[in-house]
Amino acid sequence: MFTEPHVEQGWIEVICGSMFSGKTEELIRRIKRSKIAGQKVILFKPSIDTRYHETEIVSHDSNSVESIPVSSSLDILDRITHQEVVAIDEAQFFDSDLPAVCVKLAERRIRVIVAGLDMDFKGKPFGPMPDLMAMAEYVTKVHAICMKCGKLAAFTFKKIQNDQTVELGERELYEARCRPCFEEGMAMIKEQLKMDL
Numbered sequence: 001m002f003t004e005p006h007v008e009q010g011w012i013e014v015i016c017g018s019m020f021s022g023k024t025e026e027l028i029r030r031i032k033r034s035k036i037a038g039q040k041v042i043l044f045k046p047s048i049d050t051r052y053h054e055t056e057i058v059s060h061d062s063n064s065v066e067s068i069p070v071s072s073s074l075d076i077l078d079r080i081t082h083q084e085v086v087a088i089d090e091a092q093f094f095d096s097d098l099p100a101v102c103v104k105l106a107e108r109r110i111r112v113i114v115a116g117l118d119m120d121f122k123g124k125p126f127g128p129m130p131d132l133m134a135m136a137e138y139v140t141k142v143h144a145i146c147m148k149c150g151k152l153a154a155f156t157f158k159k160i161q162n163d164q165t166v167e168l169g170e171r172e173l174y175e176a177r178c179r180p181c182f183e184e185g186m187a188m189i190k191e192q193l194k195m196d197l
């Protein structure tokens with residue numbers, strides 16, 4: 001489990017993993033501990049993520065913390081006043097300026113906690129996540145349980161495939177899968193697509 005370093009300086013933490021891996025729950029755990037310690041915390045999410053309540057971040061166990069939807073990563077800088085901790089959820093949906101924004105915040109001695117999907121449903125690095133993971137001091141990769149075989153899962157499998165990478169998550173549409181089950185599923189989808197032609 002991640003333990004905060006005892007230093008008076010800014011840094012970047014990344015929490016990444018597949019869908020259903022508990023990324024948001026881990027983000028909320030860290031936010032709540034900071035709040036209990038009396039630190040000033042602000043939480044952002046991309047305005048694209050409108051699955052639930054507009055101004056709330058909601059994890060699947062409805063352990064919720066208020067969040068601010070922003071349409072670009074530069075908007076985050078405009079909204080920082082005196083916060084000690086800046087948290088960002090669903091970071092994969094942000095633009096390519098997000099890593100630079102996080103660095104700026106860390107340079108201002110702010111603790112930056114970023115959570116997001118590290119891979120898209122094709123198994124490719126997702127949006128600004130690979131850069132963030134490279135530039136962060138701390139990276140925590142959380143895992144789901146494969147919904148096919150019960151082993152540890154790092155991949156998000158999309159049961160109905162099309163070319164839209166940004167599609168909001170539904171339990172009917174996505175599954176957490178281990179590598180062999182993910183590869184098997186992708187091979188099946190490729191077969192199906194060939195048959196459709």
Ligand code: ZN
Binds near residue numbers: 181
């Ligand atoms: Zn599996």
